[in-house]
Each structure stands twice: as structure tokens, then as C-alpha cells.
Amino acid sequence: MESEANRSISPKEFKDLEIGYKFSPVSYELTPSSISKFEEAVGTCSPDANLVPPLATLIYAMKAVFQCIEIPPGSIHASQEAEFLKPVAIGSRLNYHAQIGQKTSRSKMNIIAVKINAFDQDKEMVLSAVTTLITPNSS
Amino acid sequence: MVLCNSEILRLQPGDALPGVIRHLSQETINLYAEASGDFNPIHVDEKYAAQTAFGSTVAHGMLILAYVSEMMTQTFKENWSSTGKLSVRFKAPAHSKDTVTVSGKVNSIRRENGNLNFVCSVDCRNQKDEIIVTGKAMVKVRADN
Numbered sequence: 179m180e181s182e183a184n185r186s187i188s189p190k191e192f193k194d195l196e197i198g199y200k201f202s203p204v205s206y207e208l209t210p211s212s213i214s215k216f217e218e219a220v221g222t223c224s225p226d227a228n229l230v231p232p233l234a235t236l237i238y239a240m241k242a243v244f245q246c247i248e249i250p251p252g253s254i255h256a257s258q259e260a261e262f263l264k265p266v267a268i269g270s271r272l273n274y275h276a277q278i279g280q281k282t283s284r285s286k287m288n289i290i291a292v293k294i295n296a297f298d299q300d301k302e303m304v305l306s307a308v309t310t311l312i313t314p315n316s317s
Numbered sequence: 318m319v320l321c322n323s324e325i326l327r328l329q330p331g332d333a334l335p336g337v338i339r340h341l342s343q344e345t346i347n348l349y350a351e352a353s354g355d356f357n358p359i360h361v362d363e364k365y366a367a368q369t370a371f372g373s374t375v376a377h378g379m380l381i382l383a384y385v386s387e388m389m390t391q392t393f394k395e396n397w398s399s400t401g402k403l404s405v406r407f408k409a410p411a412h413s414k415d416t417v418t419v420s421g422k423v424n425s426i427r428r429e430n431g432n433l434n435f436v437c438s439v440d441c442r443n444q445k446d447e448i449i450v451t452g453k454a455m456v457k458v459r460a461d462n
Binding site for chain 1: 382387394395399401
């Protein structure tokens with residue numbers, strides 16, 4: 179069964195996000211089906227059939243967390259940091275904690291950095307990441 | 318090409334990592350959109366994208382980054398999934414018919430607490446040799462592997 183991230187959370191408007199804002203934790207199950215979709219798209223197979231490719235862990239973290247933000251149209255993914263701390267088995271359900279790490283507003287654009295930490299069922303951190311977006315300033 | 322443990326430990330500063338080449342297509346981008354849930358029209362709507370500054374659909378940055386991670390997995394195997402660090406900037410879009418070449422080079426190797434700490438430069442270029450993604454990747458490997 180395909181498990182999706184918690185959908186009960188309504189997206190937070192971009193203007194309401196301040197530095198230090200913590201999103202409600204969300205979870206996501208890395209099912210064989212979701213990993214197959216990732217591998218088909220990327221055109222690769224994990225060397226270990228039981229483990230999630232590291233970048234898939236990050237991509238599904240972003241999928242779970244970014245449903246909590248209303249990202250303005252025209253936004254650009256400017257930079258990405260990631261640290262992979264522990265291999266993740268396919269079928270694991272991860273819990274994601276996200277926080278606004280940086281928000282800078284300029285005349286025509288905003289820069290926003292979202293920090294994401296992912297934890298496995300043993301509450302061990304498996305991934306730490308920072309996604310930086312440049313968004314158009316509509317105000 | 319996948320390196321064996323002894324080959325990893327023989328890497329020296331200046332050595333190139335085994336590269337990855339991918340030919341993008343709209344089908345690939347659509348598959349990635351399905352996987353990631355990111356259906357931004359700049360990625361999947363050719364008519365919409367043609368009217369933007371990009372001129373055509375562009376690949377998701379994380380799809381390109383997945384190719385970087387593939388190179389690091391091929392080189393450093395399970396060490397990448399347990400100790401890998403990545404820090405990159407997305408410099409330019411990759412368009413739907415681009416050929417992306419991922420390359421990397423060992424910049425330095427530092428021995429610490431029984432580990433070899435590799436610092437590598439990584440970049441992705443299109444067929445015009447323009448940089449799409451650039452940055453660094455770090456990984457620890459047990460020295461007695």
C-alpha cells in the first residue's frame with residue numbers, strides 16, 4: 179500500500195513563515211513502490227536492494243515537508259545541503275522535523291532556507307538537510 | 318563503474334571519480350514528477366514553459382542531484398549512505414533534451430580516528446559544457462576497510 183505523508187496539515191502561507199518557525203512533524207513511509215518510482219525516474223538501481231538510495235530519502239523528506247508550505251509560483255531551488263547519517267531500509271517510516279533556518283526579504287525576492295531532520299523508527303537521525311529557495315516577492 | 322574497497326582506499330587527491338552521463342527527456346522529467354510529487358508546470362507543461370524565460374521545460378534540480386548521488390554511491394558504496402555530506406548550488410537549469418555529465422574529483426583526504434575523510438568537488442554540466450550544479454561532497458571511509 180502506498181503510504182502518503184500526513185495530509186491533515188494545511189499549507190502555511192509564505193508570508194507567515196518566520197526564522198525559527200517549526201512545522202508540525204510529518205511522516206512518510208518509504209514503500210517499495212515509491213522507491214521503484216524514484217529508481218525508474220533516475221534510471222538507477224540501489225546496489226543494495228533492501229536499502230533506500232540516499233537521495234531518495236531526501237527527496238521524500240522534501241515531498242513530506244513542502245506540502246506544509248505554499249511555495250509561490252516562480253520559486254527557484256538555489257542550493258541544497260544534505261548529510262546522510264544512517265542507511266534506511268525500504269519500508270521504513272520516517273518522521274520529519276522541519277524549521278525555517280533563514281528568511282531574507284529583498285525588493286524583488288525572498289531567500290528562505292528550510293532545515294529538515296529525518297528520524298527512523300528508533301528515533302535515530304538518518305538525514306539532516308537544508309533546502310534554500312529563492313522566491314519572487316509579490317508584495 | 319563501481320570501485321571495490323581496495324580501489325577506494327587507493328584514491329589520491331586529484332583523482333577523478335567515475336562519471337555519470339544522462340540524457341534527459343520529457344518522459345524522464347515526468348517520471349521524476351510522479352515520484353517526487355512536484356508537478357510545477359515549469360517541469361511538466363511544455364506549452365507553459367515555452368512562454369517563460371526558460372523557453373522550454375526544465376528538469377527538477379533534485380533529479381540532477383540524484384545523478385551526483387549516484388556517482389558518489391558508485392564510488393564510495395555504503396559509506397555514502399551512512400557518512401555522506403553534500404553541499405551544492407544550482408547554477409543553471411537543465412532542459413528536457415540536455416545531456417548531463419556528472420563529474421567529480423578528490424580534493425583532499427584527511428586521516429582522522431581510523432577514518433579517511435574524502436573531500437571531493439562535484440559538478441554537472443550540459444552538452445555545451447555549462448555548469449548546472451556545482452559543489453562539494455564529503456564522505457568517511459574506514460581506513461582498515
